[in-house]
Amino acid sequence: MRLRAALANWLDRLQPSETWLLGGAALLVGLLSGLGIWLFKSLIRLAHTLAFDRLGDSLAPLGSWTVLLIPVIGGLIVGLILKLFVGVERHHGVAGIMEAVALAGGRLRYWRIPAKSVAAAVAIGAGASVGPEDPSVQIGANLGSALGQFLRLSDEHVRSLVAAGAAGGVAAAFNAPIAGVFFALEIILGEISGGAFSLVVMASVLSAVVTQALSGTQPAFRVPAYAFGSAWELPLYVGLGLLAGPLSALYVRALYRAQDFFHHLRRVPHWLKPALAGAAVGVVGIFLPDVFGEGYHTIEAILGRVGPPVLILLALLAAKLVLTPVSIGGGFPGGVFAPSLFLGAVLGGAYGQLAEGMFPGLDIAPPAFAMVGMAAVLAGAVHAPLTAILLLFEMTNDYRIILPLMFAVVISLLVSQRLQADSVYTLGLARKGIRLQRGRDVEVLEGLTVGEAMQPSVAVLGEAEALLQALATLLRHRQHGLPVVDAAGQLAGVLTLQDIDAVPAADRDQYTVGQVCTRDLLVAHPDETIGAALRRMGARDVGRLPVVARDNPRQLLGLLRSTDLVRAYDAALAQRATLRHRAHQVRLGALSGATVDEVVVQAGSACAGKHVKEITWPPDTVISSLRRGRQVIVPDGGTLLRAGDVLVIVSERAPSGAVRQLCASPAETDEAAAP
Numbered sequence: 122m123r124l125r126a127a128l129a130n131w132l133d134r135l136q137p138s139e140t141w142l143l144g145g146a147a148l149l150v151g152l153l154s155g156l157g158i159w160l161f162k163s164l165i166r167l168a169h170t171l172a173f174d175r176l177g178d179s180l181a182p183l184g185s186w187t188v189l190l191i192p193v194i195g196g197l198i199v200g201l202i203l204k205l206f207v208g209v210e211r212h213h214g215v216a217g218i219m220e221a222v223a224l225a226g227g228r229l230r231y232w233r234i235p236a237k238s239v240a241a242a243v244a245i246g247a248g249a250s251v252g253p254e255d256p257s258v259q260i261g262a263n264l265g266s267a268l269g270q271f272l273r274l275s276d277e278h279v280r281s282l283v284a285a286g287a288a289g290g291v292a293a294a295f296n297a298p299i300a301g302v303f304f305a306l307e308i309i310l311g312e313i314s315g316g317a318f319s320l321v322v323m324a325s326v327l328s329a330v331v332t333q334a335l336s337g338t339q340p341a342f343r344v345p346a347y348a349f350g351s352a353w354e355l356p357l358y359v360g361l362g363l364l365a366g367p368l369s370a371l372y373v374r375a376l377y378r379a380q381d382f383f384h385h386l387r388r389v390p391h392w393l394k395p396a397l398a399g400a401a402v403g404v405v406g407i408f409l410p411d412v413f414g415e416g417y418h419t420i421e422a423i424l425g426r427v428g429p430p431v432l433i434l435l436a437l438l439a440a441k442l443v444l445t446p447v448s449i450g451g452g453f454p455g456g457v458f459a460p461s462l463f464l465g466a467v468l469g470g471a472y473g474q475l476a477e478g479m480f481p482g483l484d485i486a487p488p489a490f491a492m493v494g495m496a497a498v499l500a501g502a503v504h505a506p507l508t509a510i511l512l513l514f515e516m517t518n519d520y521r522i523i524l525p526l527m528f529a530v531v532i533s534l535l536v537s538q539r540l541q542a543d544s545v546y547t548l549g550l551a552r553k554g555i556r557l558q559r560g561r562d563v564e565v566l567e568g569l570t571v572g573e574a575m576q577p578s579v580a581v582l583g584e585a586e587a588l589l590q591a592l593a594t595l596l597r598h599r600q601h602g603l604p605v606v607d608a609a610g611q612l613a614g615v616l617t618l619q620d621i622d623a624v625p626a627a628d629r630d631q632y633t634v635g636q637v638c639t640r641d642l643l644v645a646h647p648d649e650t651i652g653a654a655l656r657r658m659g660a661r662d663v664g665r666l667p668v669v670a671r672d673n674p675r676q677l678l679g680l681l682r683s684t685d686l687v688r689a690y691d692a693a694l695a696q697r698a699t700l701r702h703r704a705h706q707v708r709l710g711a712l713s714g715a716t717v718d719e720v721v722v723q724a725g726s727a728c729a730g731k732h733v734k735e736i737t738w739p740p741d742t743v744i745s746s747l748r749r750g751r752q753v754i755v756p757d758g759g760t761l762l763r764a765g766d767v768l769v770i771v772s773e774r775a776p777s778g779a780v781r782q783l784c785a786s787p788a789e790t791d792e793a794a795a796p
Contacts, residue, residue, distance in 0.1 A: 143278060143320055146268055147285045151324035154261035154289030155331025161238050161260060162336075165253060168195075168246020169414070188410070189403025195247020196399030199240045199453060200392035206236035214255040214456065215308065216549045218262045218287060222309055226276030227283040231267035234260060241454040244395070248413035250402055250444040251455020254294045258456075261290030261328070262309070281317035284309045288321045289328030295341045297515035298329035300508055307505040308546065341516040342421050353483055355525060357476050361469060361490055362497050362529035366536025368468060369461075369501025372442060373537075373545045376457065377552070379450030391452070398451025405440050409433075412440045415459035420495070423470040424488045424517075434471040438464060457545050461499040469494020489522055497529045501537030504544035506530050571654050572647030574689035575668045575679040581606050584613050584635030591634045592621055604667050604677055605638045611675040612667055614638035644669045645681050651689050654681055723786035724764035734758030739779040744768050 172191050180187035221229050241256035265286030269279035284305040292301035305321045383394050406412055411419040411429075419437070422428045429437070445460040472494065473487025492513060500509035509530055514523060543551050580598050582591045582605045595603060595618060602617035616638040624632055645654045645666040654666060664683045670676040722728050728736055733744060733756050747754050748767040754760065762768075770780050 142272070143274075143281070144323065146272065146274075146282055147320035147323040148327055150261070150265045150268055150282055150286045151289045151292075151327030152331060153264045154286055154324065155293045155328040155335070157238075157260045157264060158257045158290060158293035158328070159332065159335045161242060161257060162253065164239065164242035165245050168243050170246075172247045173413075186407055188406055189400065192248040192399030192402045192406070192413070193396050194399075195243055195249065196395035196397070196451070196453065197393075198247075199244050199249075200395045202236055202240040202243070203395075203452065203454070204392040207233050207240070214454075214546075215258055215287075216546045218259065218283065218309060219311075219546060220550060221266070222280050222283055223311075227266055227280035228270060228276075229263050229266040229283065231263040231270075234263040237454055244448075244453040244455050245414055247399070248402060248406060249395075249399065249453040249455060250412055250414070250416075250441060250448040250460060251453050251457075252415045252459025252462075253456060254291065254458035255456030256454060257294040258287045258290040258304075261286035261288070261293070261324075264289075265324075280310070281320045284317055285320045285324035288325035291512075292325040292329040293332045295512060295516055296329060296332055296336075296339075297341070297512050298325040300512035300515050301325040301328070303507045303511055304505065307508050308503065342417070342424055351483055353480075354485065355528065357472075357480075357485070358490075358493060358525035358529045359532060361472050361494055362532030363536060364468060364472065365465060365494060365497035365529065365533035366501050367540060368442075368464060369498050369533060369537040370541035372445075372461065372464060372498070372502055373541050373543070373548060375442060375446040376449055376545060377548055379446035380549075381450075383450045383452070395452040398447050398453060401447050401451075402444050405444060409437060409440050411437055412444055416441070416463040417459070420463060420466045420491075423466050423491045426488055428470050428488075428491070431471045431474050434467045434474075438467045438471070441467070457502065458499065461502045461545075462495045465495035465498030466491045467494075468498065489525075492517055492522055493526050493529045496526055497533035500530045501533040502545045504534065504538065504547070506534050569651045569689050570647065571645045571649055571651060571668055571681055572678075574651055574685045575645075575647065575681045576685060577679040579604065579680040581677070582616055582634050582638075584608070584633065584638075586634045588621065588624065588629050588632040588634060588637055591616055592629070595621075602665055604680060605634055606677065607635075610677075612642075612644075612669060612677040613675075614640040615642060615665070615667060642667060644674065646671050647678055651686060655686055658683065658686075718770045718780070720768045720770055720780050720784050722762050722764055722766040722768065722784045725786050726764075727783045728762045729764045729784075731762060732758065733760050733762065736762075736783060738783070742770060742780065744770060 172195060176194070177188060177191060180190060218229065221227055238256055238260060241251075241253070244251060245253055262283045263286065265282035265284070266279060269282040274282070287309045288298075288301035288305035290301070291304045292298040295301075302318075302321050302325045305325070306318070310317060383398070386394065386397075389397065402412065419428075423434075428434065441460055441463050445457070449455065449457070469491035470487055473485060473490030476483075476490065477485040477487055496509040496513040499512070500506045503509070510523070510527055513526060541548070580594065580600070580603055582594060582603050584605060584607050591603075595601070595616075602615055604612060605614040605616050607613045613635065616634050620637050620639055621629070624637055643657055643661055643663060643666055645657070645668045647668055648671070658664070658666060666681045667677055668679040668681055670678060738744075744756050746769045747756055747760070747762070749763065749765070768780075768784070
């Protein structure tokens with residue numbers, strides 16, 4: 122707290138602009154992300170050395186079967202770390218970050234990340250079939266969230282720093298800064314946001330610079346140069362995409378089927394389940410040791426023309442497809458990125474070897490198919506095609522394979538989305554009732570109607586109005602578009618700045634609004650939900666919808682703009698926080714039998730601007746929680762109370778009078794004291 126206060130005083134004296142403050146924060150997040158992931162990778166190497174070199178060599182004289190004990194022991198250690206230092210989490214990995222960005226202003230429980238990182242390093246080092254990328258993203262995102270909360274930034278700025286940290290995590294994990302940027306934009310934020318873009322780029326680039334300074338500039342995989350040799354190969358890459366799509370969809374479903382299976386093992390303690398999953402990995406690892414860990418050495422062998430034969434590749438494909446869901450479902454912390462790349466590499470490698478045998482005249486290089494398969498399966502699993510394409514390009518430093526790579530990625534994505542609408546990240550959120558679109562929870566908006574969010578009184582343009590006059594109206598009202606009505610006042614179309622720009626400037630004085638406006642309209646109805654309207658706007662990428670009556674599609678009732686959606690979304694989240702807060706009060710009263718009351722901290726009161734520990738509360742009184750905007754906070758002695766905070770007070774006696782006096786404004790206190 123003293124450090125935060127000292128920093129706040131220093132910033133107050135310095136008074137940096139918002140741009141300098143956020144830019145400095147993004148650079149610090151990038152620097153810390155690079156250092157944090159380097160340390161995390163070092164922990165993985167240490168855990169692998171202790172597990173397979175030290176412990177494995179000690180057990181080897183007992184027989185080759187003893188290798189199965191390594192992931193079992195690793196699972197026991199991981200289970201105990203998670204039980205003692207982390208606890209139960211609502212969502213794991215990247216899905217939890219996406220939920221926090223969409224619903225909680227990017228505020229993560231960053232104090233858990235050291236224990237989670239150690240557990241993930243032990244899991245990967247002990248051979249669990251998981252990858253290091255999701256933990257790397259968590260490290261970067263939590264650093265961004267922690268810094269944003271430390272600086273007391275707004276929700277929007279905290280979200281941007283979380284995305285910047287996630288980009289730094291991917292950049293450091295793969296030495297791929299461009300892919301890190303698009304990962305943050307496609308997956309974490311859900312859209313390319315102008316305000317966040319520069320912060321994400323700065324953090325990603327600096328994280329990659331730190332990584333290259335500490336570990337070298339080489340790409341993640343060292344591969345020979347391969348080229349797209351002939352147009353006759355393109356149909357073969359189409360076939361690979363058609364195989365990668367169903368494999369991706371099966372992979373996503375298998376992950377959640379395994380989670381359901383372990384969830385229903387209620388007689389097995391939660392901390393013991395990673396050991397159970399480790400036993401399954403260990404048994405298969407006796408016969409197929411390449412299934413242990415993230416499998417990067419196997420991927421590099423396949424890309425380097427020294428990979429296993431087709432039958433072994435198919436066996437590895439089946440084993441990894443089962444053991445990765447088992448590992449994650451059993452509670453091993455880790456990522457789905459590396460297993461996706463592994464599945465794609467073995468699929469593409471086997472497919473390429475078969476194609477080489479069937480078409481010897483095409484001079485086919487199986488490793489090229491392995492590279493394309495990696496991106497295709499990854500894109501189908503995470504539904505982020507740009508991230509997959511750029512990641513493979515940066516990891517291999519090979520541009521010549523980019524054409525079939527893009528083709529196979531798009532085909533795989535379309536097939537995977539047809540078979541499994543949700544990605545490996547969004548499916549878990551959807552099963553909890555959270556459905557994200559453009560980084561926002563559409564389900565939150567299902568409780569609000571268009572009529573509640575729309576602007577009922579809007580300026581309109583007449584069909585016969587001169588185009589230049591309409592342009593002046595748009596500029597005066599600071600609008601990008603307005604509805605157009607006919608002489609009877611009925612909706613005829615919408616005129617936007619894009620419609621005007623399509624007319625040469627020299628000819629605009631010759632046109633009327635009716636000749637230029639768009640008449641093929643998407644509309645909304647006042648009784649439908651905001652979520653339905655948002656999906657309609659997203660399908661055509663429009664920024665406004667005229668709201669019309671259901672019984673008369675030409676009767677204009679108002680206008681729904683994208684800014685109205687943002688306000689409605691914030692209101693819906695605040696409403697959800699209020700309901701959670703009140704449900705918490707009800708549970709407290711029912712369970713404890715104590716008096717539970719809600720008190721608002723007023724501006725200028727004895728509480729406002731003070732820490733909880735600085736206030737003399739009535740005896741036997743506890744602040745259970747406080748609501749601040751959309752946040753629900755469990756306070757401690759160092760929590761600073763602010764005007765507008767809603768406190769939940771629990772006491773064996775009725776505390777409302779004394780507490781309300783502490784939280785009341787000076788005017789209310791004087792009024793209560795008057796005779």
